[in-house]
Amino acid sequence: MARARLAAAFALLLAFAVPTTGQGRANEADLRELRGRIEKLQKELADAEGARGGALDELRASEKAVSEAKRALFELAGAERGIQSDLEKLAARSRDARAAIATQEAAAERLLRLQYFQGAPDRLRLLLEGRDAAEVARQLQYYGYIQRARAELIVQLRQGAAEVESLEREARTRREALTENQAAQEREAKRLDRERAERAVVVQRLAGDIERSKREIGKLKRDEARLAKLVEEIARRLAKPPADATKPKGRAIDEVADASLALKPFATLKGRLKLPVRGELTGRYGSPREEGGATWKGLFIKASAGETVRAVADGQVVYADWLRGFGNLLILDHGKAYMSLYAYNEGLLRQVGDRVRSGDAIAQVGDSGGAGESGLYFELRQDGKPFDPMRWVAP
Secondary structure (H helix, E strand, C coil): CHHHHHHHHHHHHHHHCCCCCCCCECCHHHHHHHHHHHHHHHHHHHHHHHHHCCHHHHHHHHHHHHHHHHHHHHHHHHHHHHHHHHHHHHHHHHHHHHHHHHHHHHHHHHHHHHHHHHCCCCHHHHHHCCCCHHHHHHHHHHHHHHHHHHHHHHHHHHHHHHHHHHHHHHHHHHHHHHHHHHHHHHHHHHHHHHHHHHHHHHHHHCHHHHHHHHHCCCHHHHHHHHHHHHHHHHHHHHHCCCCCCCCCCCCCHHHHHHCCCCCCCHHHHCCCECCCCCCEEEECCCCECCCCCCECCCEEEECCCCCEEECCCCEEEEEEEEECCCEEEEEEEEECCEEEEEEEECEECCCCCEEECCCCEEEECECCCCCCCCEEEEEEEECCEEECHHHCECC
């Protein structure tokens, strides 16, 4: 029930959030299609893994729960920034409206003072005084101008007062949303603490099994084969034409995504990429792994838990879930069969279908999946095959 209430509150908060530039979602129909395919794939993988069991699989629930709490906090923080931005804009508009009212009030005061000294216009009196007809006409026109100006000022003052009242109501609504957002963040922070504590208990209980599993001959090769199969399945399902017969035949989702990615295709970024996180490079592509029996198919960057992992290029999230051997794993599709993979994360900050720009936060460093030490495992692949990321990183 508590989570249901939180979900409802969070949905309300999102209504007040300002969408972040460069982080838009795909077309809703394509997004549903994409998520449906990936969810089906995740279920098939989970069923297959569940049948085989293993000590590391017991970490799945606790590490996924930690990741979900981290993502909820990330999204709530984004919503809070949007609400704060709204409040600042409302405050600026309110100041402008009040300044305009002050100007109009000063003008109205001058008009009233002038009319007081001039006296009310009396057509009969002006005619009986025997003044020149042209002068009388000018006087009457002048008085008419004063009356119209006064009437316009009154209308403007009323409109200004109504605008200020409307802005104040909207500001109150935003402040209430901000208060609920902050309360929701406190609840999520407590949930994160609980989930972390539960994971620590699981890790401690399974420490021996995890260590034996890491030394098991052939385990790394099975993990690598599992990841390769996942990437191949994702590519195959992305390339599969949508089931909806109303859509143009042969138009794959990744082709739709390509049209809205960066202006610079991924292939043109060779030698210009930045590593996704700062840290010590302890595992290089092609070098033997300490556990033995395999070589690195990517990079292991040793970094502190909680460090922000950033997208190396524009793309779309096509996988964001726990995978045995890689923990909380996120995969970005960059179009034209290029993908980047980010593993061992503590928290995944994005969901399948999210569009991200180069440098956007997508995850947080951790040691999920039995990594043994905190850091990020990073791969680049084309047509499902890994290649050396360092050849693509800026010197």
